[in-house]
Amino acid sequence: MNGDLPSHSSAIEEKLERQHRSQASLSYWTRPVSLPIPGVRTRRLRILVPNAGPFNRLHVGRMRRKRGPLLITLACLAVFFTVVLVTKSLGHSDWGDQWQQGSSVEPSTLVFKRMDLQRIWKWEVASGHYPSTQPIPAQIRLTKPLMNPATPHQPPSVKPSRYRQPGALDFVTEIRGAGPKRVYLDIQSKPPNVDYPPRPVPGSVADLDHIMKHCDFGKGKYVRDCLEMLRLGGGLDNGERIRRDDTVDWRYIYVEQADNETATYQFEDTTAEEQAPLFRKPAGRKVEDPNEGLLKKKGAEWEPKVVLSPTLQHRPAQSLPEACDPQNPRVYHMFWTGPFTDKPYLALMSFLYTQNTGIHLDEWPHDSKTCRPQFWLWINPGPAAAVPNPNAVRDMYDQLKSSPWASPFLHPRFKDVIQFKLWNTTEQLDGIPEIKDEWRALQESLFNSGGHIISVKQKAPPTTALSGNASATTTTTQKADEDDLLNRTGSKSSSSYDRLSVILSDMARFILCHRFGGIYLDADTILLRDWEELWGWKGAFAYRWSRLEKYNTAVLRMNKGSALGTFLFRTALKNGLDFHPMSVSRYTADAYLEGLLLRLPDALFDAAWLNTENYQRDRPPQPYFTEFGDFFDTPAQNSAAPHALGFRGFFRGSYSYHFHNFWWKPFDPARNFPDLGLRFKAGEDIARAALREEKLKSALAAKSKLATGTNTVVAVVPTPSTFEEELADLTESDKVDLDWSIVMKRTFEAYIRGERPNMYGEWIKW
Template sequence: MYPSNSRQNGIRDLSRSPNGLPVFTSSIHEKKLRHAKASSWTVSIFFPIPGFRNRHFHLILPNLSLLHQVTLSHFSRRRSTLVLLFACVSTAFIIFAIAQRFRTEEKQWSAPLFPGEPPTLVFGREDLQKIWQWEIQSGHYPSRRNIPKPIGLTVPPLNPALPPRKVAKIPSRFRPPGAAIGETMGHGPKRVYLDVQARPPNVAYPPRPVPGSVADLDIVMDLCEFPSKYVRDCLEVLRIGGGLDNGARLRRGNVDDWRYIYLEDGQVNKAVDRPPSPAAFDPIIRPSASLDPNAGLLKKPRTEWELPLQLPLPLEHHPYHTLPSTCDPENPRLFHMFWTGPFTDKPYLALLSYLFTQNLKLHDHEDDPDAVACRPQFWLWINPGPAAAVPNPNALHDMFEQLKSNPWASPFLHPRFKDVIKFKMWNTTEQLDGIPEIKSEWRVLKDALFNSGGHIISVPHEDGTSSASVTASVSSGGVTAKTNDDEMINRLGSKSADSYDRLSVILSDMARFVLCHRFGGVYLDADTIFLRDWEELWGWKGAFAYRWSRLEKYNTAVLRMNKGSALGSFLFRTALKNGLDFHPMTVSKYTKDAYLEGLLLRLPDALFDSAWLNTEYYQRDRPPQPYFTEFGDFFDTPLQNSAAPQALGFEGFFRGAYSYHFHNFWWKPFDPTRNFPDLGPRFIDGERLARFNNETVSNATLTVEELPEKVTEDKRDLDWATVLKRTFEAYVRGESPNMYGEWLQW
């Protein structure tokens, strides 16, 4: 039995008092209540409206009591409560989603659904379309991957870096108005995929890549992308497709599907048949004024949209065989590296690996015409003092004097390397003033330049007040360290895991984007070792970085960008409005929020960081060779695997990858037994200085020639780091050829 003032649905009848007599505030109230639609699943509630006598607000709510009773009849009391709670949460989420979908630009929520990751977008849809169009027309998108639909292009962009292909197209009259287009229309030269192999009798070493060849990174992504593919299998594809399995090809089947290197054959087709459209001459969507042109885009809170982006005319894509010379002036082959503090064995080995692998024509005599062919250059940017130190006007002169007296650096000042290795001094003010997009505004953020993932490191001013000021960025010249009590401020490189030079790392996060946008080329972290020729990566004219292990984020330890590109303009303007934060995780957010991830391709880390997944407990069921469970294994190879380095040598070290990233360990020597540059008589002065400065060397009164060289004094099991260092040094000494069988000619 229900009480007299209750309905059959269990809800108290508000029209009756506890004694059962009718109770109404007015006749209007009684009429509304009696004529309200009776529903067992809803409840009507009336609220008086202040200032309006005899008027009420009618609110219809779900009948939670009935829902609770129904669930009690099917579930236990505990489960019934959970079902009721789930229904309430679902209702609130649906209301919130509807509000988000139909909100106007002026009524954006002050905070996003996930407060930890607010939107970073400052460009509207029309500018994002301009960026895609500019990069595609400039030949920087040689990919068949679709453009994201939120970009909203309605006409397929012409793509000079793709060959044409016949595909079934839906006539425009059958397409819904304003339908987004995802693909581009290729009108470039056709592609001839190469079977790269060592040919008899020259099978001892792999052949150099064909000049002008291009890596089809679409194929690489399909065959290597995590999590569906293993790093081990990817490296085999890279080896076979690149001809690195010289004379030892064990696969007997057809491997045409693994050919990822091609040459462009023919010209860019100037006359292209495309579907007629009134927007054929202007593929940018401009919706009518009644529609929000930026609907669906999440703008950075409390920030206005950027002014219309001003871009130069798109570049003209020239296939390699049509260039008037062997070098493409719009696609310079520059490797950049950033270094702070005294030169050590870490940049030393990076430079040695560069000489050992890249096509620098050092096997040809200087007077040979082939020796002046287009060669990559390595620009090593040095910040001579601490990242937050005060500049001095003599820094450039002092830098070269220090390089000359440094045994690890002085060999690379030899005239034989003058055209392929260049030392340059980093100056923050000069570099930031060289970026047109931010040169007139970046000083507003000079007190927050050390920004890493939104965390700003405070640096004291000259007057002792604490702020995030960077004193190295307010005058020209080099840097001079000043002593104070803050050890981190004065660090010159990372000497141990406990004294990590955090400021220099943050500065390098920004430096890599500055250098690539100003000069073009590829930036690499100083803890990188080259493992093969990068010819076909230069051929791919798009921008790229690589994946942060298992995460769908960027690691910019390798970063390729084009000089003065639309993508670069976007990144710098976006970073300026987000505190000049260039941490790779933040950059990942910039491109994701703007649907530009396709323009900065996120390559599998198998190409540049083959051990990373294993060190994070992934793919250990089928690891690559060598098998590292932590990055320290490179320097201290575990005993059970310590036969591999000497038995397999350089050829057994992640064969197929383009480079290896050993992730810091700046304080660990590559070769503890011979911790000095071992480059032979030509560089004996530097070796002598390093050996006598090395605390581990005994008999300091002896000359280098008199020092004992007994094999029994060497480490019995050589580590991978030692084997690679000694392999590269043997090439410079003239005792062995490089990885392509070429001997260094002095």
């Protein structure tokens, strides 16, 4: 045996041996010092201080010989840390980059007392807006279980006494289901009709708890696996169900049994939690602060008792007298500023191609079991910081009629499903009862995103009925610089980004959902499947900001006049009316209300995001994007996929795709006009003529530069004959390999032209 190995007869001796070694090592590097204790003459305090002896004996001599290199090393370290500190203090000028630093040291935004947070939770649960079995945060400190009419009945569970805190009331974190039973569906096309997937079952509901189980990035789930589950569970793998394993656990769509009685629970305006102490009072101690553990916003006062509307009644879709639930309006909202382009055009086209709009029927049946969705496109006339004129509505429709990208949607065939609406900031803010009497105090700092404020002051009092608008006004004699930040209408390039409109849209989405209900979509979004079962989930949701546990509100679902909306608007008002997604993330986290605004995985709405940030590249989904620009310029090594796979091969299973800006990048450079056939030829001709004229001017300008040998552009006015000659050379042919953006646009347009069915095999009827 090796003599260096210790031999102990018991674990106790081994422990003592290790303790002896650690004490010996400690005595080598420390030495005891005795200090007098004030007021005690007979005793002294013994402490250990560093022992510099070993260090001096062993290393002082060597350090003297290496003093020069040591000083140089210390100087380099000092310079390095100085640069780091200066860079961190200066930060970045772009407000969007600040959020990458995290929010661990950010100040609290909370202005609601605990009793109001309890009331908000109770209101949402009683109204059926929490179809989840996830527990309520313990920090809410409920003392009675809540009855949830949106989850199936379940027996009460009693926590064993050994898990209860001694001397404390029982804080309830779970919610007791009391709603109808759920039947999970096996959705798939039936042979031989397997060419297209079936439409979702009317009134069906997506179990978002179950989706989180398979798709949560925070628990190591892959987007690729999530999309497969969404495809199979949603019946989108029509005729291509290759897996033979048991996929029962992938069924995430259910219907509620209408014959099961659902109890109605009234909201208690005065709760037991407001009256009873949170802990039993120990002998000789004061009663605990009811808001103990909550961190209030610095310098702010607690909100007065929150005023909430009467609770709603949760009812299964099958028990409703009509297909549409008046409490749950099925409306998509989108906000747009500036000239109408191919971006909102593609969003509307994807809506017609995927949703059950009824344009494949002669007319919508009055006894239909399906609720017909609508798309409301909100138009903000002119720059974001401008007041609409008295004729704004008429001017808006005149511009829509003259726009080749917008005019097709004014066709009578679409009048029941697509509506254009005028956005008015003043009218919209006045329509929010929670802030209508107070928001004007913030009118000069209304453009607030993440605490970064773009000040817009009124230059002159407006003369119209919109005098309360918080935006700046312009005189008729003043010529606005179109490229100025305050006067931009849309983002024409990456260098002339319309930031004011983006900030305004951050607020607009919450206003629209709180006033009207429905789902808000960013304009850089295209729909990829029917959202029937998402409408069935009556809770509020957004989705995850890539790898961060924050919200991205490019997709936002909220209920009309909800308690959650009241909380968000009152909190935002006390925080500068800031509706940046990261700010909203702080609001809900500080108040322990994140469960009421569910943060869904990226895979449902933004399946490429994690890959673009260098995550999950070992098993990426199809298609494989390493940056968002790949949607418009597909890399050569992947460029066979768009034309070969088409719409079916594009993130199959996702509900939508978010291509993250690129407003200035055309979907289809070779055919940058609406290609909808003879029915809309007039608008197409206008777009073609404008495109040709633009190309001709660019070509002639380039020739003029070459002729003069300078960078000065010489104006050349083409004659008609010259114009036609130049057009022959300007005709742009298709790329050899079509990009994904081109395939999406041409697929949607072929459906409107009547050359192919939509994604569910339905042909349009004119």
